Amino acid sequence: MSVTSVEPSGARPRRLSPSRFMIYAGLFVAAVYYLLPLYVMVVTSLKGMPEIRLGNIFSPPMEITFQPWVTAWDSACTGLYCEGLKVGFWNSMKILIPSVIVSIAIASVNGYALSNWKFKGSEVFFTILIIGSFIPYQVMLYPLVIIMRELGIFGTLTAIIVVHTIFGMPILTLLFRNYFAALPVELFKAARVDGAGFWQIFLQVLAPMSLPIFVVAVILQVTGIWNDFLFGVIFAGTENYPMTVQLNNIVNATQGVKEYNVNMAATILTGAVPLIIYFLSGRYFVRGIAAGAVKG
Amino acid sequence: MSGDRRPSGLTRNLNAKIAAVPMILTALVVFVGCSIWSIGYSFTSSNSLPVNEFVGLAQYERLFKTSRWIVSLKNIAIYGVFSIFFSLTMGFLLAALLDQKVRFENVFRTIFLYPFALSFIVTGLVWQWILNPTFGIEHVVRGLGFETFSFAPLSDRNTVIYALLIAGLWQGTGLVMAIMLAGLRGVDEEIWKASRVEGIPAWRVYVSVIIPMMKPVFVTTLVLIGSGIVRLYDLVIAMTNGGPGASSEVPAKYVYDFMFSRGNLGQGLAASTIMLIVVITIMIPWIYIEYGPKKRA
Structure with a gap:
């Protein structure tokens, strides 16, 4: 214990004191709790059904098989149809891409108008928008269905895109409004003096220098829309059911023998898109949720 | 307007107004209009279609006589109280541990937060599998020699709500941790x-200085957790679908079922109005703390 170090090193990590040990032990236990489900998902999806019936859910697969993944993607059944999750995946993509583009386009221009081109009443509408974001969706669902039906778009991709645009608007508008408000006013004034108008300033001056906030908005929307279940099940229509809805239908289907390995492969596949985005964009993801956290 | 360089009234600042049209429509038509519509029609005898027959508080009387609604309220109360308590304490604890200049901070943070990127459907299905009565944790622990070990919350009417809680906390504490760490x-x-x-x-x-200083952070987190609790729906659908029996029903599911599958609109609307009232009750103290005394100070 009393051996002294003679190496001429700089900051050498000190020996673990009991309190440091407790800190790492606590973090480690927590990490196990958070990682366990991911581990169980992966392990289960790589086993055959006989092994699942005999073994325990935590043991690694004795014989690795990718068949469950193939089945989940290509031929798992939801009720009558056995076309696999790929249908839901492409539906989710068809919902996701236009929803993200439209919602961000509208909210960014709106946030810009709110921060740089305030008009009479603009703050009132904005306040209603922010307070409204706390209203439980259930309160507005039925009248929205009526509106969609009257517009003749209920049960179509258009309806679900409109719904995502509506319910993404409060947080996105807030995000863009605060970002543009924090940019130096001189930029805006200089552009105005040069004779640039509303759209010119936005498209040529502000938007190009606001890339980080657009990235945050895209991450926020992609994860939010991909993970949506309620709106998809109500507004998208049966043939456009997003991946989450289809996943639930596959796993919780009442008929047939339960194939837990296929179910877990399907679950991972559905979680993969937001997970990949999360792991690739850690910093921006945290910024996005932090922005969501400091509403108002 | 002919040749006028500074048009007044409606056309003034016209582009900004055009840009704000979606917001104005969302605010007025959806948030205000749809809410008023729902509240209004909760006083009617609407069944499968909305009708204008006023029946006063009859839907509400019926609602509070329905055992399924009472169970839903009880469940959301249990889930809410425990979820607030545990996500605040666990979230703060994890943040405090991470704030001790630990190595691999990024790795730990990434691990604690990744479930938040997953949907409630995915969360519910994973935990449904881990807690599976035949193959899950119970089976594994018994296999280790503890023959009498019993942990199958999903098949027990009295404990199923705690199974939802375990899954919900797994998904959501990372967010609390991230906010607390900030x-x-x-x-x-x-x-x-x-x-x-x-x-x-x-x-x-921590107890006497830091936590009191972080009061605004706690309040914001509370509002965030609170509005999440009221919306609890997907997790229940994926994990239990309300079962066994009706023992894990929640208000949001009650609303959905009565509106869209049972064709009893009046009940659904009355239930959703109660949800709205609960949210407003939660929001008022927050609005007071955020905007009340601070503005005057």
């Missing part, structure tokens, strides 16, 4: 230096 990083280093000089133990500094 709050802790905002604490002035001088406070720590001063307390070290004075020889005050760290836990006392």
